[in-house]
Amino acid sequence: MILRHVTVDCADPYRLAAFWSEVTGWPVSGEDAPGDPEVLVEAPAPLPGLLFIRVPEPKAGKNRIHFDWMPADRTRDEEVERVIGLGATLHEDHRTPDGRGWATLLDPEGNEFCVERGAAERHP
Incomplete structure (x- = not known):
């Protein structure tokens, strides 16, 4: 198996992806735009990308990972x-x-x- 993405639930995928893009230096996918329900930060191979997905519920507690x-x-x-x-x-x-x-x-x-x-x- 290959780990393809690490997925993060969030309220604003593009905003959070832009933050992590700045932190890592990895680009936001050219296929994604503000308002999209999911946004990918593309990691260099062989690392998994960071996929941010909009969910309706807010973060409720400490991350488990x-x-x-x-x-x-x-x-x-x-x-x-x-x-x-x-x-x-x-x-x-x-x-x-x-x-x-x-x-x-x-x-x-x-x-x-x-x-x-x-x-x-x-x-x-």
Whole structure:
């Protein structure tokens, strides 16, 4: 089997896809437009795309699954500040004085995701 998409229920698929496109640097599908009921952020192969689908009910609680992101070319703290600047909010800060830990953020619709230390921070 091949994992094709990770699907996220949401209120505004295009808005949320645009946010995640900015976070990841992956494009929103050229077939999608504002107002569409589902919008795809196309990941580079072999990664699965991020598919955002409109649902009528609001988010009700903590996500049962979430993304853990590791920045490729920034530090964890630089990445946290960058995604906050794109519209995320800091939810829980698990960073420690010794440089370990992670930050849990919320996307514009309140979905949790984490930013961990980058590879260079793990193995200086």
